Amino acid sequence: xxxIIGIILSIFMVFGITGCGNKDxxxxxxxxxxxxxxxxxxxTITTYNYAKQPVKxxxxxxxxxxxxxxxxxxxxxxxxxxxxxxxxxxxxxxxVKDEYKSAFNKLKYYEKVPxxxxxxxxxxxxxxxWYSVFGEKKLGDVAFWHERGxxxxxSQNSGVIKPNTLQNEYDDILNIGKIFDVEDKANEIVNTMxxxxxxxKDFSKGKEKVKAVIxxxxxxxxxxxxxxxxxxxxxxxQVGADLVAKSNGTIGNEDLVRxxxxxxxxxxxxxxxxxxxxxxxxxxxxxxxxxxxxxxKRVNPIMLSEVYSSGIRTLDGIKTISxxxxxxxxxxx
Numbered sequence: 001x002x003x004i005i006g007i008i009l010s011i012f013m014v015f016g017i018t019g020c021g022n023k024d025x026x027x028x029x030x031x032x033x034x035x036x037x038x039x040x041x042x043x044t045i046t047t048y049n050y051a052k053q054p055v056k057x058x059x060x061x062x063x064x065x066x067x068x069x070x071x072x073x074x075x076x077x078x079x080x081x082x083x084x085x086x087x088x089x090x091x092x093x094x095x096v097k098d099e100y101k102s103a104f105n106k107l108k109y110y111e112k113v114p115x116x117x118x119x120x121x122x123x124x125x126x127x128x129x130w131y132s133v134f135g136e137k138k139l140g141d142v143a144f145w146h147e148r149g150x151x152x153x154x155s156q157n158s159g160v161i162k163p164n165t166l167q168n169e170y171d172d173i174l175n176i177g178k179i180f181d182v183e184d185k186a187n188e189i190v191n192t193m194x195x196x197x198x199x200x201k202d203f204s205k206g207k208e209k210v211k212a213v214i215x216x217x218x219x220x221x222x223x224x225x226x227x228x229x230x231x232x233x234x235x236x237x238q239v240g241a242d243l244v245a246k247s248n249g250t251i252g253n254e255d256l257v258r259x260x261x262x263x264x265x266x267x268x269x270x271x272x273x274x275x276x277x278x279x280x281x282x283x284x285x286x287x288x289x290x291x292x293x294x295x296x297k298r299v300n301p302i303m304l305s306e307v308y309s310s311g312i313r314t315l316d317g318i319k320t321i322s323x324x325x326x327x328x329x330x331x332x333x
Contacts, residue, residue: 040181041059041060041061041062041181042058042059042060043058043059043178043179043181044056044057044058044059045057045058045059045153045175045178045179047142047152047153047154048131048142048154048156048160048161049134049141049142049143050131050134050135050136050141050142051141052131052160052161055142055146057146057151057152057153058151059151059179062085062179062180062181063085063125063126063151063179063180064085064125065085065087065122065123065124065125065126066082066085066086066087066124066125066126066127066128067086067087067088067089067090067114067119067122067124067126067127067128067129068086068088068089068090068128068129069089069090069091069113069127069128069129069130069133070090070091070092070093070129070130070133070155070158070309071091071092071093071094071096071305071309071311071313072155072172072305072309072310072311072312072313073089073128073129073130073155073311074086074089074091074092074096074104075096075097075100075311075312075313076172076173076176076311076312077128077176078096078100078103078104079100079185079189079312080176080177080180080182080185080186080189081182081185082180082182083100083103083104083106083107085180086107087108087122087123087124088107088108088109088110088114088122088124089104089107089108089109089110090109090110090111090112090113090114091110091112091113091129092109093269093270093303093304093305094269094270094303094304094305097312097313113129113133113138113139115138115139116138116139116140116144119139120148124150125149125150125151126150126151126152126153126179127139127145127150127151127152127153128152128153128176129152129153129154129155129158130154130155130158130159130309131154131155131158131159131160132158132159133154134152134154142154153175153176153179155172155309155311156168156169156171156172157169157172157231157308157309157310158308158309162229163228163229163230163234164229164230164231164233164234164308164309165231165234166193166197166231166234166235166238166314168231169193169231169310169311169314170190170193170194170314172311173186173189173190173311173312174186174187174190189312189315192315193314193315193318196315196318196319196322197235197238197239197318199329200238200239200240200318200322200326200329201238201239201240203240203326203329204239204240204325204326207240209240209241209242210240210241210242210262210263210325210326211241211242211244211259211260211261211262211263211292212236212241212242212243212244212261212262212263212264212265212324212325213225213243213244213245213256213259213261213263213264213265213293214226214227214230214232214233214236214243214265214267214302214307214321215245215251215256215264215265215266215267216266216267216273216278216304217266217273217277217278217281217282218250220281221252221253221285221287222250222251222252223250223251223252223256224248224249224250224267225245225247225248225249225250225251226248226265226267226307226308227243227245227246227247227248227249228243228246228247229247229248230248230307230308231307231308231309231310231314231317232265232267232302232306232307232308232317232321233246235307235314235317235318235321236265236321236325239318239321239322239325239326240325240326241263241321241325244259244260244261245259245261253285253287253288256288256291257287257288257290257291260290260291260292261291261292261293262292262293262296262298263293263298263299263300263324263325264282264291264293264294264298264299264300265300265301265302265307265320265321265324266278266279266281266282266299266300266301266302267302267303267304267307268301268302268303268304269303269304269305270304275301278301279299279301282294282299283297283299298324300320300323300324302317302320302321302324303316303317303320306320306321
């Protein structure tokens with residue numbers, strides 16, 4: 001009898017030890033997870049105020065309630081798998097990319113940027129947007145939000161820094177990766193862009209540069225130029241373009257005929273100028289019939305979000321511009 005009781009007690013002791021072991025393992029994993037998170041934060045990022053002065057903001061943890069304004073802000077968060085963090089979004093120039101539509105359709109979306117009072121009511125802990133968002137007629141300068149414990153970040157190529165550069169787009173994506181502790185995903189996105197640039201650079205090395213222009217039809221016979229200081233211009237220069245209109249500004253029909261580019265990229269966006277209109281206003285303009293790009297039908301529509309504050313669409317911009325300049329590289333001779 002004593003032997004049987006001893007065996008039963010031994011069994012209970014084994015289960016007791018195992019249970020404690022499982023509990024200890026769970027506690028260890030939980031502690032490790034907390035330590036890993038605390039080792040990443042706090043994170044300090046440099047952003048800007050409306051006077052375009054650098055401002056440092058510190059994140060003690062990953063933001064939980066984000067207001068994302070404009071195309072690149074919304075899509076970058078979605079690309080990084082952060083849709084659950086977005087409490088509201090606003091300001092698309094184009095539909096979001098197909099791969100993000102399912103996640104986007106679950107978000108609260110405002111056609112127009114909500115006003116200051118409405119945003120206060122949303123109780124965000126982070127606002128991500130363009131420079132213009134923080135103008136007095138919209139949300140007001142960043143200090144108003146920082147005083148209330150709400151951090152901000154401005155896209156650098158949205159009017160904050162000149163010139164606009166490809167590197168600024170890389171840095172924005174990497175900074176958002178740091179803010180949300182998803183640096184691996186951010187690096188993967190940026191590295192894909194860099195590889196595409198290097199591929200085209202290698203292809204165009206030693207070849208004659210292609211005379212090109214990036215423009216937007218402002219009105220009949222008047223064109224806004226995206227010059228070397230624009231993100232589209234920086235991409236074009238890096239992949240083998242000779243931008244015949246080098247400075248941002250406006251030109252007319254006679255100027256465009258005189259510049260005579262071999263390739264034209266015509267910008268389209270939203271309801272103001274759609275893809276077909278952007279193309280037809282160049283191709284069907286009799287005043288431009290002698291231009292080389294029109295005679296050879298090398299006029300390429302390009303999205304605004306591929307050449308201005310482009311975010312994750314920077315890769316699309318690289319490909320659109322590279323295909324227009326070097327169709328043979330992409331199998332389109």
